[in-house]
Amino acid sequence: MKKLLALVPAISLCCLIAAARIPIGTLAGTVVDAHGRPVADAVVMIQTSDGLKPYGAHTNSNGRFEITRLETGQYDLRASFRGSQSDWTLRVMVHPNRTTNVLLRLPAKKAQ
Numbered sequence: 230m231k232k233l234l235a236l237v238p239a240i241s242l243c244c245l246i247a248a249a250r251i252p253i254g255t256l257a258g259t260v261v262d263a264h265g266r267p268v269a270d271a272v273v274m275i276q277t278s279d280g281l282k283p284y285g286a287h288t289n290s291n292g293r294f295e296i297t298r299l300e301t302g303q304y305d306l307r308a309s310f311r312g313s314q315s316d317w318t319l320r321v322m323v324h325p326n327r328t329t330n331v332l333l334r335l336p337a338k339k340a341q
Contacts, residue, residue: 252325257295260288260308260315263337267292271310273333278303278320301325308333 260271269290276283286294288308301323308315315333323329 252301253298254301254323254325255295255297255328256299256304256306256321256323256331257293257328258331258333259292260294260310260333260335261292262335265334268308268310268335271308271333271335273306273308275304275306278305280305295328299323306331306333308335310335313338 256275258273260268260273262268267288269288269292271288271292271294273286273288273294273296274283275285275296284296286296288294303320303322305317305319306321307317313335315335318331318333321329321331
């Protein structure tokens with residue numbers, strides 16, 4: 230039992246080192262309206278392409294967003310603002326130690 234307990238710190242250290250080596254990247258972009266104008270305070274939803282790990286962010290006053298420290302891989306994303314939603318942008322690849330830029334366009338509002 231004492232030998233087993235002595236292994237716990239070593240195993241924990243190995244797990245921390247492995248976690249620290251997970252490659253990460255950044256996803257950034259701009260949300261614009263149907264006329265190409267930046268949309269401030271839009272919500273950007275992302276999830277891994279398998280539908281897991283959902284995450285949200287808001288655009289700044291210039292319509293820009295940035296999501297850092299994402300595990301590398303493929304992500305799906307969409308933007309929304311006041312009831313309007315962009316189409317899903319599918320399989321956006323986040324590369325290690327790089328920033329992937331995207332443009333999300335909200336549709337024109339339908340006349341009521």
